[in-house]
Amino acid sequence: MALAGHNRGVNNHFGKIHTLDTGNTITLTTALGTRTYTVTSVAKVDVMDNTMLEATSDNCITLFTCVMNESEYRWCVRGVEI
Numbered sequence: 001m002a003l004a005g006h007n008r009g010v011n012n013h014f015g016k017i018h019t020l021d022t023g024n025t026i027t028l029t030t031a032l033g034t035r036t037y038t039v040t041s042v043a044k045v046d047v048m049d050n051t052m053l054e055a056t057s058d059n060c061i062t063l064f065t066c067v068m069n070e071s072e073y074r075w076c077v078r079g080v081e082i
Contacts, residue, residue, distance in 0.1 A: 001028075002053055007065040007075075014065035018042060018075040026061060026079045037061045037079030045076045052076050 005014035059081040
């Protein structure tokens, strides 16, 4: 699963994803239930880099948001389900 979100303004839900560390947890709750993921990577990637969207054998979550004042980059956080 991949999610993109704002990191500024009123809806800055992803404002601090770049401060996550490997080993931190991400909890996703939907109407279908709750899943928990362990952060495996936090990286600043090129805006055209889509490699983190490729299929994996693990159940992963990938979070994207922009990098403040650097429009050519995105923050990318990957987590693997516990």
